[in-house]
Each structure stands twice: as C-alpha cells, then as structure tokens.
Amino acid sequence: MQKSIWIFGILAGALCAVLEYLFIISVNAHSGINSFAKIAVLAICIIAGLVVTRKLLGGVISIARTLLTGILIALVRAAIMIVVFVFMYYPDGTFYEEKVQIGLEQVAASVDADESVKPADKEQEIERISANWVNQMKPQGYSVTAILMSIISGVFISILAAVFLSTNKMYQEL
8 A cells, every 4th residue: 555655646746846847947837727737636646546545455445544645645746846846956046047037027017917006015015925936946945835735735635535435434333
C-alpha cells in the first residue's frame, strides 16, 4: 500500500512540476488555468491511488485510510514540486525573473483597472500585492504555498473520494 502512495505521489508531483515549468517558460500562461490543471492532476492521482489501495486491501477501504492515503499522496506531490522548484531556482532565481516581471506588470495593470481601490491607495495596494508575488516566487514562499495548496486540495479530494470508495467499518459486525 505504501508503494501506491509513493508511486502516485511522485507521479502527481512530476506532472505538476512539468505544468509549473511550462507555466514559467510561457509568456501568455494564465495562473488560474495552471492551478486548475495541477489540482486536476492531483485529483486523478489520488483517486487512482485510492482505487489501487482498495484493491490491495481486498476491496474494502475505510474512511480513515482513504483520508490518510489522499493526504499522503498530496504531501509527496508537494515535496516533489518543492524539490524541482528549488533545483530550477538554484543559484539565484534568474530562471523565474522574467515571470516575476510579467506578474508585477499584471499586478499593476489589474490594480489600476480596479475601480473599488481608491486612487490614493493604489500605490500601496500595488506594493502589497507585488511583495506577495515576489515572495511566492522564492523557495520559502513557494514551499509554503505548495504544501498548503496540496494539503487543502488533498483533504477535499479525499473526502469526495471517501464518499464513493470507502466503507464505514464502524457499523459492520466483526
């Protein structure tokens, strides 16, 4: 069973790292589509991992085992993504510099176009959002984002998968 966690976690991490790489090298890529694609890859890998785990356990998997397996696959995925990010970031982050500049331009354009932000506050809002974007494109910020996104997505996907794949053993007779 642990093999299926590692296999599907590594597969999800590798595919998500490829998607992240394609997002970074593409000038016109949209971050929302990238995030959706990474969540879809995680969902497919968690469901496949749970199906394999259920088969290995004799066709029955508990709700707790479903949640644990999904979260562990998500954590392995996050670890792989972080390792690849740090490898591409080494030594000084120049690989990401072009995407950071494009992101900063998009932040400025979106804040300028936002009518709900007062004109006097636009400069501060641009600085705040730009600082968040720059921090997200550094190893520490990326690590936190990847782990949190993986855990939250993994829990949600595992709960949905538990509805269809799991068996509540609490009410079964021994």
